[in-house]
Amino acid sequence: MPDATTPSAVSARRTPLSPKKLLLSKWTAVQPVNREKHFVVVRVIEPEPPAVRIEQVELEAVHSRRVLQLHWRDLTDPGVWRQGWV
Template identity: 45%
Template sequence: MQPIAKQKHFLVSKVITLEIPEQPIELVEIESVYSKKTTRIAWRDLMDTDRWIQGWK
C-alpha cells in the first residue's frame, strides 16, 4: 500500500518458474502500470494485506 519508487499500481506480469517443474513457485514479476518497470518479489508477499491490496482502491 506504500508506493514503490513512486509507483503504486502493479500487475503480475510473469510467474518465475524454477528449472525443476515439481518445485513450488517462489517468485513473481510485477510490473508498474504507469512506468512499465518490473520487480521480482516472493509471491507470498502479495498475501500481506499491510503491503498489498487487490484492485484499484
C-alpha cells in the same frame, strides 16, 4: 461481535492466493514509491525442476513500467499490498 460486512469479516472470506492464478492479476501498493501505486503480475517464474513449487513472480508498475521480482506470498501482506486497483 463483527457482522458479515466488517472489513475483518470480508477479508477472512477471501479465498487464499494460488500462485498458478496470479498471472495478470492487479495489485495496489499500500505506500507508493515514485508514484508507483498500481502493479500487474506479468510473469510467474517457473522453477528449474518443474516439480518444485512456484515461488517468484514479476510485477510491473503501470506508471513507470519498472519490473519488481518478489516472492508471491509477499502479496498476502495487507500492510504492503492490496489485491485489485484501489
